[in-house]
Amino acid sequence: MANLQDTTEQILVLAAQHFSVPRAQLKPDDDFFKTLGINSLQALDLLTRVENHFHIELPDYELQGVTDFRTLAERIQARL
Protein backbone atom coordinates (compact mmCIF):
# COMPACT_ATOMS: atom_id res chain seq x y z
CA MET A 1 0.00 0.00 0.00
CA ALA A 2 1.22 3.50 -0.81
CA ASN A 3 2.34 5.60 2.12
CA LEU A 4 1.07 9.12 2.77
CA GLN A 5 4.00 10.68 0.95
CA ASP A 6 3.37 8.61 -2.19
CA THR A 7 -0.35 9.36 -2.03
CA THR A 8 0.33 13.09 -1.70
CA GLU A 9 2.71 12.98 -4.65
CA GLN A 10 0.19 11.13 -6.81
CA ILE A 11 -2.51 13.69 -5.94
CA LEU A 12 -0.18 16.55 -6.85
CA VAL A 13 0.52 14.93 -10.23
CA LEU A 14 -3.21 14.39 -10.84
CA ALA A 15 -4.03 17.99 -9.89
CA ALA A 16 -1.27 19.30 -12.16
CA GLN A 17 -2.62 17.24 -15.07
CA HIS A 18 -6.25 18.08 -14.37
CA PHE A 19 -5.74 21.83 -14.23
CA SER A 20 -2.85 21.95 -16.75
CA VAL A 21 -0.23 23.46 -14.47
CA PRO A 22 3.38 22.33 -14.05
CA ARG A 23 3.73 19.80 -11.21
CA ALA A 24 6.66 21.83 -9.83
CA GLN A 25 4.28 24.70 -9.09
CA LEU A 26 2.32 22.67 -6.57
CA LYS A 27 3.37 21.93 -3.01
CA PRO A 28 1.67 19.63 -0.46
CA ASP A 29 0.68 22.47 1.86
CA ASP A 30 -0.66 24.72 -0.89
CA ASP A 31 -4.19 26.00 -0.55
CA PHE A 32 -5.48 24.44 -3.77
CA PHE A 33 -8.36 26.89 -4.10
CA LYS A 34 -5.87 29.74 -4.20
CA THR A 35 -2.96 28.12 -6.02
CA LEU A 36 -5.16 26.68 -8.77
CA GLY A 37 -7.73 29.50 -8.69
CA ILE A 38 -10.61 27.03 -8.53
CA ASN A 39 -14.02 26.98 -6.86
CA SER A 40 -15.54 24.18 -4.80
CA LEU A 41 -17.19 22.53 -7.82
CA GLN A 42 -13.88 22.34 -9.63
CA ALA A 43 -12.39 20.86 -6.46
CA LEU A 44 -15.10 18.17 -6.61
CA ASP A 45 -14.08 17.48 -10.21
CA LEU A 46 -10.54 16.90 -9.00
CA LEU A 47 -11.87 14.64 -6.26
CA THR A 48 -13.65 12.48 -8.85
CA ARG A 49 -10.39 12.12 -10.74
CA VAL A 50 -8.55 11.23 -7.54
CA GLU A 51 -11.23 8.64 -6.69
CA ASN A 52 -10.93 7.01 -10.09
CA HIS A 53 -7.16 6.86 -9.74
CA PHE A 54 -7.21 5.24 -6.30
CA HIS A 55 -10.36 3.15 -6.92
CA ILE A 56 -12.13 4.51 -3.86
CA GLU A 57 -15.24 6.56 -3.22
CA LEU A 58 -15.36 9.62 -1.01
CA PRO A 59 -18.61 11.39 -0.16
CA ASP A 60 -18.66 15.10 -1.05
CA TYR A 61 -18.62 16.01 2.62
CA GLU A 62 -15.15 14.52 3.01
CA LEU A 63 -13.87 17.56 1.18
CA GLN A 64 -15.59 19.87 3.65
CA GLY A 65 -12.97 22.11 5.22
CA VAL A 66 -10.13 20.52 3.20
CA THR A 67 -8.12 23.15 1.38
CA ASP A 68 -4.61 21.73 1.02
CA PHE A 69 -3.24 18.71 -0.83
CA ARG A 70 -1.71 17.11 2.24
CA THR A 71 -5.02 16.97 4.14
CA LEU A 72 -6.74 15.65 1.04
CA ALA A 73 -4.08 12.94 0.83
CA GLU A 74 -4.74 12.02 4.47
CA ARG A 75 -8.45 11.59 3.74
CA ILE A 76 -7.62 9.40 0.75
CA GLN A 77 -5.03 7.42 2.68
CA ALA A 78 -7.59 6.62 5.38
CA ARG A 79 -9.73 4.88 2.76
CA LEU A 80 -6.99 2.88 1.02
Place this chain on the structure above:
Amino acid sequence: MLDLSRYSCLGEALRDALERWPDEICLIEADRERENCRLTYRQFKDAALPLALWLQNAGFAPNGRAAIIMTNQSKWLISAYAIFYCGGVLVPLDYKLTPAEQLQLLAHSHAEVLIVEYHLWRAIAQSPDFAKLRAKIILVTEAPSNAELFGARRWEDSKAAGEPRFEMRQRKDPACIVYSSGTGGRPKGCVLTHENYLEQCMSLTALYPFWPGVRYLSILPTNHAIDFMVGFVGPFTCGAAVVHLRTLRPEYIREAFTRYKITYMTLVPMVLKNLERGMRQRFDSLPRGKRRVLNALIGVNRAFTRRRPNTRLSRALLGDVHKAFGGELRALFVGGAFTEPATLQFFYDLGILVGNGYGCTEAGTVNTLNDFKPFRADTVGKPLPGVEVKILQPDADGIGEVAVRGKNVMSHYLDDPEMTAEVLVDGWLLTGDLGRLDAMSHLQLFGRKKNMIVTEEGKNIYPEDIENVFEGLPVKEYSVFAANYLWPQRTMVGEQLVIVIHPEEGRAIDEPLRAEIAERNRRLLNYKRISGIVPWNQDFPRTASMKIKRGELAGQILTALDRRAVLPL
Protein backbone atom coordinates in the same frame (compact mmCIF):
# COMPACT_ATOMS: atom_id res chain seq x y z
CA MET B 1 -52.79 21.63 -4.62
CA LEU B 2 -54.10 22.15 -1.12
CA ASP B 3 -55.82 25.47 -0.51
CA LEU B 4 -53.24 26.79 1.92
CA SER B 5 -55.33 29.82 2.85
CA ARG B 6 -57.43 27.41 4.93
CA TYR B 7 -54.53 26.06 6.94
CA SER B 8 -53.14 27.26 10.26
CA CYS B 9 -49.73 25.67 10.21
CA LEU B 10 -47.23 23.70 8.15
CA GLY B 11 -47.81 20.51 10.14
CA GLU B 12 -51.52 20.60 9.33
CA ALA B 13 -50.94 21.21 5.61
CA LEU B 14 -48.30 18.48 5.37
CA ARG B 15 -50.52 16.06 7.32
CA ASP B 16 -53.36 16.58 4.84
CA ALA B 17 -51.00 16.23 1.88
CA LEU B 18 -49.90 12.80 3.11
CA GLU B 19 -53.53 11.72 3.33
CA ARG B 20 -54.53 13.20 -0.01
CA TRP B 21 -51.89 11.57 -2.23
CA PRO B 22 -51.02 8.33 -0.38
CA ASP B 23 -49.86 6.44 -3.46
CA GLU B 24 -47.92 9.21 -5.19
CA ILE B 25 -44.15 9.20 -4.89
CA CYS B 26 -43.00 12.04 -2.65
CA LEU B 27 -39.31 11.31 -2.12
CA ILE B 28 -36.50 9.70 -4.04
CA GLU B 29 -32.98 9.75 -2.65
CA ALA B 30 -30.12 9.10 -5.04
CA ASP B 31 -26.42 8.93 -4.33
CA ARG B 32 -24.42 9.04 -7.55
CA GLU B 33 -25.86 6.27 -9.74
CA ARG B 34 -27.47 4.44 -6.81
CA GLU B 35 -30.98 4.98 -5.54
CA ASN B 36 -31.06 4.86 -1.72
CA CYS B 37 -34.80 5.07 -1.24
CA ARG B 38 -38.12 5.86 -2.89
CA LEU B 39 -41.13 6.68 -0.74
CA THR B 40 -44.79 7.29 -1.41
CA TYR B 41 -46.65 9.82 0.72
CA ARG B 42 -48.05 6.90 2.73
CA GLN B 43 -44.57 5.45 3.31
CA PHE B 44 -43.29 8.90 4.25
CA LYS B 45 -46.02 9.13 6.88
CA ASP B 46 -45.18 5.64 8.12
CA ALA B 47 -41.55 6.70 8.52
CA ALA B 48 -42.27 10.03 10.24
CA LEU B 49 -45.08 9.30 12.71
CA PRO B 50 -43.22 6.66 14.78
CA LEU B 51 -40.43 9.22 15.15
CA ALA B 52 -42.96 11.90 16.16
CA LEU B 53 -44.39 9.60 18.83
CA TRP B 54 -40.92 8.70 20.06
CA LEU B 55 -40.11 12.42 20.39
CA GLN B 56 -43.36 13.04 22.28
CA ASN B 57 -42.64 10.12 24.61
CA ALA B 58 -39.20 11.59 25.21
CA GLY B 59 -40.81 14.83 26.35
CA PHE B 60 -40.69 16.96 23.21
CA ALA B 61 -43.66 19.31 23.59
CA PRO B 62 -45.35 21.95 21.38
CA ASN B 63 -43.23 25.06 20.90
CA GLY B 64 -40.08 23.12 21.80
CA ARG B 65 -37.17 23.73 19.46
CA ALA B 66 -35.49 21.04 17.41
CA ALA B 67 -32.42 21.56 15.25
CA ILE B 68 -31.47 19.57 12.16
CA ILE B 69 -27.91 19.44 10.84
CA MET B 70 -27.80 17.25 7.76
CA THR B 71 -26.69 17.24 4.18
CA ASN B 72 -29.22 17.00 1.38
CA GLN B 73 -31.24 13.88 2.10
CA SER B 74 -34.63 12.32 2.80
CA LYS B 75 -34.22 12.00 6.58
CA TRP B 76 -34.10 15.78 6.78
CA LEU B 77 -37.68 16.01 5.51
CA ILE B 78 -38.94 13.04 7.53
CA SER B 79 -37.47 14.57 10.71
CA ALA B 80 -38.83 18.04 9.92
CA TYR B 81 -42.34 16.65 9.45
CA ALA B 82 -42.12 14.74 12.76
CA ILE B 83 -41.07 17.99 14.48
CA PHE B 84 -43.95 19.97 12.96
CA TYR B 85 -46.38 17.15 13.83
CA CYS B 86 -45.35 17.58 17.48
CA GLY B 87 -45.94 21.35 17.21
CA GLY B 88 -42.20 21.99 17.45
CA VAL B 89 -40.17 24.89 16.10
CA LEU B 90 -37.58 23.82 13.56
CA VAL B 91 -34.03 25.20 13.66
CA PRO B 92 -32.40 24.32 10.33
CA LEU B 93 -28.63 24.71 10.68
CA ASP B 94 -26.04 24.79 7.92
CA TYR B 95 -24.00 21.58 7.92
CA LYS B 96 -21.10 23.51 6.42
CA LEU B 97 -20.58 25.62 9.53
CA THR B 98 -17.75 24.56 11.81
CA PRO B 99 -18.69 22.49 14.90
CA ALA B 100 -17.91 25.51 17.11
CA GLU B 101 -20.29 27.65 15.05
CA GLN B 102 -22.99 24.98 15.14
CA LEU B 103 -22.65 24.69 18.91
CA GLN B 104 -22.94 28.44 19.24
CA LEU B 105 -26.18 28.55 17.26
CA LEU B 106 -27.55 25.49 19.07
CA ALA B 107 -26.98 27.32 22.34
CA HIS B 108 -28.54 30.53 21.06
CA SER B 109 -31.62 28.77 19.73
CA HIS B 110 -32.09 26.76 22.96
CA ALA B 111 -32.76 23.69 20.82
CA GLU B 112 -33.67 20.78 23.07
CA VAL B 113 -33.57 18.25 20.24
CA LEU B 114 -30.76 17.80 17.75
CA ILE B 115 -31.04 15.53 14.72
CA VAL B 116 -27.72 15.18 12.96
CA GLU B 117 -25.81 12.99 10.51
CA TYR B 118 -23.21 10.86 12.21
CA HIS B 119 -20.09 12.28 10.55
CA LEU B 120 -21.19 15.80 11.50
CA TRP B 121 -22.02 14.67 15.02
CA ARG B 122 -18.59 13.10 15.42
CA ALA B 123 -17.00 16.45 14.52
CA ILE B 124 -19.25 18.29 17.00
CA ALA B 125 -18.45 15.77 19.74
CA GLN B 126 -14.72 16.30 19.19
CA SER B 127 -15.02 20.08 19.40
CA PRO B 128 -13.48 21.76 22.47
CA ASP B 129 -16.86 23.45 23.05
CA PHE B 130 -18.79 20.17 23.11
CA ALA B 131 -19.47 20.44 26.85
CA LYS B 132 -21.59 23.52 26.16
CA LEU B 133 -24.18 21.50 24.26
CA ARG B 134 -27.49 21.62 26.15
CA ALA B 135 -29.77 19.62 23.82
CA LYS B 136 -31.49 16.85 25.80
CA ILE B 137 -32.30 14.57 22.87
CA ILE B 138 -29.72 13.86 20.20
CA LEU B 139 -30.50 11.54 17.33
CA VAL B 140 -27.82 10.58 14.83
CA THR B 141 -28.51 9.16 11.41
CA GLU B 142 -26.43 6.61 9.51
CA ALA B 143 -24.00 5.81 12.31
CA PRO B 144 -21.85 2.74 11.54
CA SER B 145 -22.85 -0.30 13.60
CA ASN B 146 -19.91 -0.16 16.01
CA ALA B 147 -19.64 3.63 16.14
CA GLU B 148 -19.04 5.63 19.31
CA LEU B 149 -22.24 7.70 19.65
CA PHE B 150 -20.97 10.23 22.24
CA GLY B 151 -24.22 10.07 24.21
CA ALA B 152 -26.51 10.26 21.20
CA ARG B 153 -29.09 7.75 20.07
CA ARG B 154 -29.64 6.21 16.67
CA TRP B 155 -32.29 7.99 14.60
CA GLU B 156 -33.15 4.71 12.91
CA ASP B 157 -34.05 3.14 16.27
CA SER B 158 -36.06 6.11 17.54
CA LYS B 159 -39.51 4.85 16.73
CA ALA B 160 -42.53 4.19 18.90
CA ALA B 161 -45.61 2.17 18.01
CA GLY B 162 -48.95 3.92 18.28
CA GLU B 163 -50.58 7.16 17.27
CA PRO B 164 -48.78 10.39 18.05
CA ARG B 165 -50.90 13.42 19.02
CA PHE B 166 -51.11 16.01 16.28
CA GLU B 167 -50.33 19.40 17.81
CA MET B 168 -51.96 22.30 16.00
CA ARG B 169 -50.14 25.65 15.81
CA GLN B 170 -51.55 29.03 14.89
CA ARG B 171 -50.55 31.05 11.83
CA LYS B 172 -48.58 33.61 13.85
CA ASP B 173 -46.69 30.97 15.84
CA PRO B 174 -43.04 30.45 14.98
CA ALA B 175 -42.39 27.64 12.52
CA CYS B 176 -38.63 27.99 12.03
CA ILE B 177 -35.69 29.89 13.42
CA VAL B 178 -33.32 30.43 10.52
CA TYR B 179 -29.90 31.93 11.13
CA SER B 180 -28.79 34.47 8.57
CA SER B 181 -25.48 35.11 10.33
CA GLY B 182 -24.07 35.81 13.71
CA THR B 183 -21.56 33.09 14.38
CA GLY B 184 -19.14 35.87 15.35
CA GLY B 185 -21.01 36.74 18.48
CA ARG B 186 -24.43 38.25 17.77
CA PRO B 187 -26.57 35.58 16.15
CA LYS B 188 -29.35 36.71 13.85
CA GLY B 189 -32.02 34.07 14.28
CA CYS B 190 -34.87 34.99 11.96
CA VAL B 191 -38.14 33.81 13.49
CA LEU B 192 -40.37 32.82 10.58
CA THR B 193 -44.00 31.96 11.24
CA HIS B 194 -46.30 29.35 9.78
CA GLU B 195 -48.07 32.19 8.01
CA ASN B 196 -44.79 33.33 6.42
CA TYR B 197 -44.34 29.91 4.82
CA LEU B 198 -47.97 29.20 3.91
CA GLU B 199 -48.39 32.59 2.21
CA GLN B 200 -45.03 32.35 0.44
CA CYS B 201 -45.91 28.89 -0.81
CA MET B 202 -49.21 30.14 -2.26
CA SER B 203 -47.48 33.02 -4.07
CA LEU B 204 -44.74 30.84 -5.49
CA THR B 205 -46.90 27.97 -6.64
CA ALA B 206 -49.23 30.44 -8.38
CA LEU B 207 -46.28 31.36 -10.62
CA TYR B 208 -44.60 27.97 -10.81
CA PRO B 209 -47.18 25.24 -10.12
CA PHE B 210 -46.44 21.77 -8.80
CA TRP B 211 -48.77 18.80 -9.22
CA PRO B 212 -48.60 15.01 -8.80
CA GLY B 213 -46.02 13.75 -11.27
CA VAL B 214 -43.78 16.80 -11.03
CA ARG B 215 -40.24 15.96 -9.98
CA TYR B 216 -38.11 18.56 -8.24
CA LEU B 217 -34.37 17.89 -8.20
CA SER B 218 -32.87 18.97 -4.90
CA ILE B 219 -29.13 19.48 -4.67
CA LEU B 220 -29.14 22.28 -2.12
CA PRO B 221 -29.39 21.24 1.52
CA THR B 222 -32.88 21.77 2.95
CA ASN B 223 -31.59 24.23 5.56
CA HIS B 224 -31.30 26.59 2.57
CA ALA B 225 -34.42 28.81 2.55
CA ILE B 226 -35.09 28.15 -1.14
CA ASP B 227 -34.83 24.38 -0.87
CA PHE B 228 -37.01 24.34 2.24
CA MET B 229 -39.79 25.95 0.19
CA VAL B 230 -39.39 24.56 -3.33
CA GLY B 231 -37.81 21.28 -2.26
CA PHE B 232 -40.22 20.49 0.58
CA VAL B 233 -43.25 22.63 1.42
CA GLY B 234 -44.16 23.51 -2.19
CA PRO B 235 -44.00 20.04 -3.78
CA PHE B 236 -45.48 18.28 -0.75
CA THR B 237 -48.55 20.50 -0.54
CA CYS B 238 -49.15 19.80 -4.25
CA GLY B 239 -48.59 16.04 -4.32
CA ALA B 240 -45.30 16.30 -6.25
CA ALA B 241 -42.02 14.44 -5.72
CA VAL B 242 -38.61 15.59 -4.50
CA VAL B 243 -35.49 13.87 -5.80
CA HIS B 244 -32.58 14.32 -3.43
CA LEU B 245 -29.17 13.98 -4.98
CA ARG B 246 -26.48 13.52 -2.36
CA THR B 247 -23.67 14.84 -4.48
CA LEU B 248 -22.98 18.09 -6.29
CA ARG B 249 -20.78 16.48 -8.92
CA PRO B 250 -21.80 17.74 -12.34
CA GLU B 251 -21.75 14.30 -14.01
CA TYR B 252 -24.35 12.96 -11.58
CA ILE B 253 -26.51 16.08 -11.79
CA ARG B 254 -26.61 15.63 -15.57
CA GLU B 255 -27.51 11.97 -15.15
CA ALA B 256 -30.28 12.76 -12.63
CA PHE B 257 -32.02 15.06 -15.13
CA THR B 258 -32.48 12.28 -17.64
CA ARG B 259 -32.99 9.41 -15.23
CA TYR B 260 -35.71 11.12 -13.19
CA LYS B 261 -37.23 13.37 -15.89
CA ILE B 262 -36.84 16.42 -13.70
CA THR B 263 -39.42 19.24 -13.89
CA TYR B 264 -37.80 21.90 -11.69
CA MET B 265 -34.50 22.40 -9.96
CA THR B 266 -32.90 25.14 -7.87
CA LEU B 267 -29.26 25.97 -8.01
CA VAL B 268 -26.88 28.66 -6.89
CA PRO B 269 -25.11 30.84 -9.46
CA MET B 270 -21.86 28.89 -9.18
CA VAL B 271 -23.54 25.63 -10.25
CA LEU B 272 -25.48 27.38 -13.01
CA LYS B 273 -22.28 28.90 -14.37
CA ASN B 274 -20.59 25.53 -14.23
CA LEU B 275 -23.46 24.06 -16.22
CA GLU B 276 -23.13 26.88 -18.74
CA ARG B 277 -19.36 26.34 -19.01
CA GLY B 278 -19.83 22.63 -19.69
CA MET B 279 -22.48 23.27 -22.35
CA ARG B 280 -20.40 25.92 -24.07
CA GLN B 281 -17.47 23.52 -24.20
CA ARG B 282 -19.64 20.85 -25.76
CA PHE B 283 -21.03 23.32 -28.30
CA ASP B 284 -17.51 24.48 -29.16
CA SER B 285 -16.39 20.90 -29.77
CA LEU B 286 -19.10 20.28 -32.37
CA PRO B 287 -17.98 19.97 -36.00
CA ARG B 288 -18.25 23.28 -37.82
CA GLY B 289 -21.37 22.37 -39.79
CA LYS B 290 -23.29 21.17 -36.75
CA ARG B 291 -22.23 24.21 -34.80
CA ARG B 292 -23.56 26.45 -37.55
CA VAL B 293 -26.91 24.64 -37.53
CA LEU B 294 -27.08 24.92 -33.76
CA ASN B 295 -26.37 28.66 -33.86
CA ALA B 296 -29.09 29.12 -36.47
CA LEU B 297 -31.62 27.18 -34.37
CA ILE B 298 -30.70 29.22 -31.30
CA GLY B 299 -31.27 32.35 -33.38
CA VAL B 300 -34.72 31.14 -34.48
CA ASN B 301 -35.63 30.23 -30.90
CA ARG B 302 -34.49 33.64 -29.69
CA ALA B 303 -36.63 35.40 -32.29
CA PHE B 304 -39.76 33.41 -31.48
CA THR B 305 -39.44 33.66 -27.70
CA ARG B 306 -38.64 37.35 -27.44
CA ARG B 307 -42.05 38.22 -25.98
CA ARG B 308 -42.73 35.07 -24.03
CA PRO B 309 -41.28 31.57 -23.72
CA ASN B 310 -42.54 28.78 -25.94
CA THR B 311 -41.28 25.58 -24.38
CA ARG B 312 -42.87 23.31 -26.98
CA LEU B 313 -41.20 25.19 -29.82
CA SER B 314 -37.85 25.31 -28.01
CA ARG B 315 -37.97 21.57 -27.36
CA ALA B 316 -38.72 20.95 -31.05
CA LEU B 317 -35.97 23.26 -32.29
CA LEU B 318 -33.28 22.30 -29.81
CA GLY B 319 -34.24 18.73 -29.06
CA ASP B 320 -30.79 17.45 -28.13
CA VAL B 321 -30.20 20.23 -25.62
CA HIS B 322 -33.57 19.63 -23.98
CA LYS B 323 -33.09 15.86 -24.02
CA ALA B 324 -29.90 16.34 -22.00
CA PHE B 325 -32.09 17.99 -19.35
CA GLY B 326 -34.49 15.05 -19.39
CA GLY B 327 -37.02 16.52 -21.80
CA GLU B 328 -39.50 17.49 -19.07
CA LEU B 329 -37.75 20.49 -17.53
CA ARG B 330 -40.03 23.50 -17.06
CA ALA B 331 -37.65 25.80 -15.20
CA LEU B 332 -34.47 26.09 -13.22
CA PHE B 333 -34.51 28.48 -10.27
CA VAL B 334 -31.42 30.38 -9.31
CA GLY B 335 -30.99 32.30 -6.12
CA GLY B 336 -28.94 32.82 -3.03
CA ALA B 337 -26.54 35.17 -4.80
CA PHE B 338 -26.30 37.48 -7.79
CA THR B 339 -26.45 35.82 -11.21
CA GLU B 340 -24.86 37.45 -14.21
CA PRO B 341 -27.36 38.46 -16.92
CA ALA B 342 -25.23 36.82 -19.66
CA THR B 343 -25.66 33.43 -17.98
CA LEU B 344 -29.44 33.86 -17.74
CA GLN B 345 -29.59 34.93 -21.38
CA PHE B 346 -27.51 31.93 -22.48
CA PHE B 347 -30.08 29.52 -21.04
CA TYR B 348 -33.09 31.53 -22.18
CA ASP B 349 -31.83 31.51 -25.76
CA LEU B 350 -31.80 27.72 -25.58
CA GLY B 351 -35.39 27.71 -24.33
CA ILE B 352 -34.36 26.72 -20.81
CA LEU B 353 -36.09 29.03 -18.38
CA VAL B 354 -34.11 30.17 -15.38
CA GLY B 355 -36.32 31.83 -12.78
CA ASN B 356 -34.06 34.43 -11.26
CA GLY B 357 -35.20 35.75 -7.93
CA TYR B 358 -34.19 37.86 -4.98
CA GLY B 359 -34.74 36.95 -1.39
CA CYS B 360 -33.26 37.30 2.05
CA THR B 361 -33.42 35.08 5.10
CA GLU B 362 -35.47 37.70 6.93
CA ALA B 363 -38.22 37.35 4.31
CA GLY B 364 -38.52 33.60 3.85
CA THR B 365 -37.71 32.38 0.40
CA VAL B 366 -38.07 35.11 -2.16
CA ASN B 367 -39.30 38.69 -2.57
CA THR B 368 -39.15 39.08 -6.33
CA LEU B 369 -39.04 36.56 -9.15
CA ASN B 370 -38.92 36.67 -12.92
CA ASP B 371 -42.26 35.68 -14.45
CA PHE B 372 -41.04 35.58 -18.09
CA LYS B 373 -43.70 38.05 -19.22
CA PRO B 374 -41.37 38.89 -20.86
CA PHE B 375 -37.98 37.45 -19.87
CA ARG B 376 -35.58 40.01 -18.44
CA ALA B 377 -31.95 39.03 -17.86
CA ASP B 378 -31.11 42.37 -16.25
CA THR B 379 -33.47 42.20 -13.28
CA VAL B 380 -34.43 39.93 -10.41
CA GLY B 381 -38.07 40.08 -11.47
CA LYS B 382 -41.21 41.58 -10.02
CA PRO B 383 -42.48 41.37 -6.44
CA LEU B 384 -44.42 38.18 -5.81
CA PRO B 385 -48.17 38.50 -5.19
CA GLY B 386 -48.61 39.77 -1.65
CA VAL B 387 -45.11 41.28 -1.46
CA GLU B 388 -44.52 45.02 -1.69
CA VAL B 389 -41.14 46.48 -2.58
CA LYS B 390 -40.13 50.12 -2.33
CA ILE B 391 -36.89 52.02 -2.71
CA LEU B 392 -35.90 54.22 0.21
CA GLN B 393 -34.29 57.61 -0.40
CA PRO B 394 -33.59 57.02 -4.10
CA ASP B 395 -30.73 59.00 -5.62
CA ALA B 396 -30.84 60.78 -8.97
CA ASP B 397 -30.69 57.39 -10.74
CA GLY B 398 -33.57 56.01 -8.67
CA ILE B 399 -31.23 53.78 -6.66
CA GLY B 400 -31.73 53.41 -2.93
CA GLU B 401 -32.16 50.82 -0.21
CA VAL B 402 -34.64 48.05 -1.02
CA ALA B 403 -37.44 47.73 1.57
CA VAL B 404 -39.91 44.85 1.59
CA ARG B 405 -43.33 44.41 3.19
CA GLY B 406 -45.58 41.37 3.07
CA LYS B 407 -46.67 38.22 4.82
CA ASN B 408 -43.33 36.65 3.95
CA VAL B 409 -41.41 38.99 6.28
CA MET B 410 -40.17 37.45 9.53
CA SER B 411 -41.68 38.19 12.88
CA HIS B 412 -38.43 39.24 14.59
CA TYR B 413 -34.85 38.26 15.38
CA LEU B 414 -34.80 35.76 18.22
CA ASP B 415 -34.05 37.43 21.57
CA ASP B 416 -32.80 40.63 19.97
CA PRO B 417 -35.40 43.44 19.98
CA GLU B 418 -32.70 46.04 19.36
CA MET B 419 -31.51 44.48 16.12
CA THR B 420 -35.12 43.73 15.12
CA ALA B 421 -35.97 47.42 15.50
CA GLU B 422 -33.07 48.30 13.19
CA VAL B 423 -34.39 46.23 10.28
CA LEU B 424 -38.17 46.19 10.81
CA VAL B 425 -39.30 49.81 10.58
CA ASP B 426 -42.99 50.72 10.31
CA GLY B 427 -43.76 47.26 8.98
CA TRP B 428 -41.06 47.39 6.32
CA LEU B 429 -38.01 45.16 6.24
CA LEU B 430 -34.88 47.16 5.39
CA THR B 431 -32.80 44.74 3.37
CA GLY B 432 -29.50 46.63 3.22
CA ASP B 433 -29.39 45.96 -0.53
CA LEU B 434 -29.37 48.75 -3.07
CA GLY B 435 -31.77 48.62 -5.99
CA ARG B 436 -34.05 50.39 -8.38
CA LEU B 437 -37.59 49.63 -9.53
CA ASP B 438 -38.14 50.26 -13.23
CA ALA B 439 -41.34 51.32 -14.97
CA MET B 440 -42.43 47.68 -15.30
CA SER B 441 -41.96 47.15 -11.51
CA HIS B 442 -38.92 44.96 -12.12
CA LEU B 443 -36.28 45.20 -9.43
CA GLN B 444 -32.66 45.72 -10.41
CA LEU B 445 -29.93 45.32 -7.81
CA PHE B 446 -26.88 47.57 -7.59
CA GLY B 447 -24.79 46.48 -4.63
CA ARG B 448 -25.18 46.73 -0.91
CA LYS B 449 -25.55 49.31 1.77
CA LYS B 450 -24.66 46.79 4.46
CA ASN B 451 -21.23 45.52 5.38
CA MET B 452 -21.35 41.93 4.07
CA ILE B 453 -20.74 39.85 0.97
CA VAL B 454 -22.57 37.01 -0.73
CA THR B 455 -20.47 34.38 -2.47
CA GLU B 456 -21.31 32.68 -5.75
CA GLU B 457 -22.27 29.63 -3.68
CA GLY B 458 -24.97 31.73 -2.02
CA LYS B 459 -23.20 32.08 1.32
CA ASN B 460 -23.74 35.31 3.23
CA ILE B 461 -20.55 36.34 4.99
CA TYR B 462 -20.60 39.05 7.63
CA PRO B 463 -17.19 40.50 8.61
CA GLU B 464 -18.08 40.36 12.32
CA ASP B 465 -18.45 36.60 12.01
CA ILE B 466 -14.89 35.98 10.91
CA GLU B 467 -13.01 38.64 12.87
CA ASN B 468 -12.32 36.42 15.87
CA VAL B 469 -9.91 34.27 13.84
CA PHE B 470 -7.56 37.27 13.79
CA GLU B 471 -7.74 37.80 17.54
CA GLY B 472 -4.32 38.36 19.12
CA LEU B 473 -2.65 39.57 15.92
CA PRO B 474 0.41 41.63 16.86
CA VAL B 475 -1.19 44.88 15.67
CA LYS B 476 -2.70 47.86 17.43
CA GLU B 477 -6.17 47.17 16.07
CA TYR B 478 -7.91 45.57 13.12
CA SER B 479 -11.31 45.25 11.55
CA VAL B 480 -12.71 43.23 8.64
CA PHE B 481 -14.85 44.86 5.96
CA ALA B 482 -16.54 44.04 2.70
CA ALA B 483 -14.36 45.87 0.15
CA ASN B 484 -17.50 47.23 -1.53
CA TYR B 485 -18.61 48.70 1.80
CA LEU B 486 -15.39 50.72 1.99
CA TRP B 487 -15.44 51.66 -1.69
CA PRO B 488 -19.06 51.41 -2.84
CA GLN B 489 -19.55 49.90 -6.27
CA ARG B 490 -22.70 49.25 -8.22
CA THR B 491 -22.10 45.56 -8.59
CA MET B 492 -22.66 42.33 -6.70
CA VAL B 493 -20.17 40.28 -8.68
CA GLY B 494 -16.81 39.18 -7.25
CA GLU B 495 -17.37 40.59 -3.78
CA GLN B 496 -14.39 40.34 -1.43
CA LEU B 497 -13.48 40.85 2.20
CA VAL B 498 -10.47 42.87 3.38
CA ILE B 499 -8.86 43.41 6.75
CA VAL B 500 -7.99 46.95 7.88
CA ILE B 501 -4.79 46.81 9.90
CA HIS B 502 -3.54 49.58 12.18
CA PRO B 503 -0.02 48.37 13.01
CA GLU B 504 1.75 48.87 16.31
CA GLU B 505 3.59 52.19 16.65
CA GLY B 506 6.69 52.20 14.47
CA ARG B 507 5.90 48.89 12.77
CA ALA B 508 4.90 48.50 9.15
CA ILE B 509 2.90 45.70 7.56
CA ASP B 510 6.01 43.63 7.09
CA GLU B 511 6.44 40.11 5.76
CA PRO B 512 6.15 38.26 9.11
CA LEU B 513 2.88 40.09 9.83
CA ARG B 514 1.52 39.32 6.36
CA ALA B 515 2.50 35.69 6.82
CA GLU B 516 0.66 35.53 10.13
CA ILE B 517 -2.45 37.11 8.64
CA ALA B 518 -2.26 34.60 5.78
CA GLU B 519 -1.88 31.73 8.24
CA ARG B 520 -4.90 32.87 10.31
CA ASN B 521 -6.85 33.33 7.09
CA ARG B 522 -6.26 29.69 6.16
CA ARG B 523 -8.08 28.63 9.33
CA LEU B 524 -11.28 29.99 7.82
CA LEU B 525 -13.39 27.96 5.39
CA ASN B 526 -12.25 28.85 1.89
CA TYR B 527 -15.32 30.89 1.01
CA LYS B 528 -14.97 33.01 4.16
CA ARG B 529 -11.41 34.13 3.57
CA ILE B 530 -10.24 37.70 3.24
CA SER B 531 -8.39 38.65 0.10
CA GLY B 532 -6.45 41.76 1.05
CA ILE B 533 -5.01 44.05 3.70
CA VAL B 534 -5.80 47.75 4.02
CA PRO B 535 -2.94 49.53 5.82
CA TRP B 536 -4.26 52.26 8.16
CA ASN B 537 -2.26 54.46 10.50
CA GLN B 538 -4.88 56.25 12.57
CA ASP B 539 -6.82 55.18 15.65
CA PHE B 540 -10.16 53.60 14.83
CA PRO B 541 -13.16 55.70 15.88
CA ARG B 542 -14.85 53.95 18.80
CA THR B 543 -17.98 54.24 20.92
CA ALA B 544 -17.88 54.93 24.66
CA SER B 545 -17.94 51.16 25.17
CA MET B 546 -14.92 50.86 22.82
CA LYS B 547 -16.79 49.22 19.96
CA ILE B 548 -15.46 50.17 16.54
CA LYS B 549 -17.68 52.66 14.73
CA ARG B 550 -17.53 50.75 11.48
CA GLY B 551 -19.52 53.21 9.41
CA GLU B 552 -17.36 56.13 10.50
CA LEU B 553 -14.13 54.20 9.91
CA ALA B 554 -15.34 53.19 6.46
CA GLY B 555 -16.03 56.85 5.68
CA GLN B 556 -12.53 57.86 6.78
CA ILE B 557 -10.95 55.13 4.66
CA LEU B 558 -13.00 56.11 1.62
CA THR B 559 -11.84 59.73 1.95
CA ALA B 560 -8.19 58.91 2.54
CA LEU B 561 -7.47 55.79 0.49
CA ASP B 562 -8.07 54.46 -2.96
CA ARG B 563 -9.10 50.82 -3.47
CA ARG B 564 -5.69 50.27 -5.06
CA ALA B 565 -4.14 50.68 -1.59
CA VAL B 566 -5.29 47.15 -0.75
CA LEU B 567 -2.33 44.77 -0.41
CA PRO B 568 -3.35 41.44 -1.94
CA LEU B 569 -3.05 38.47 0.36
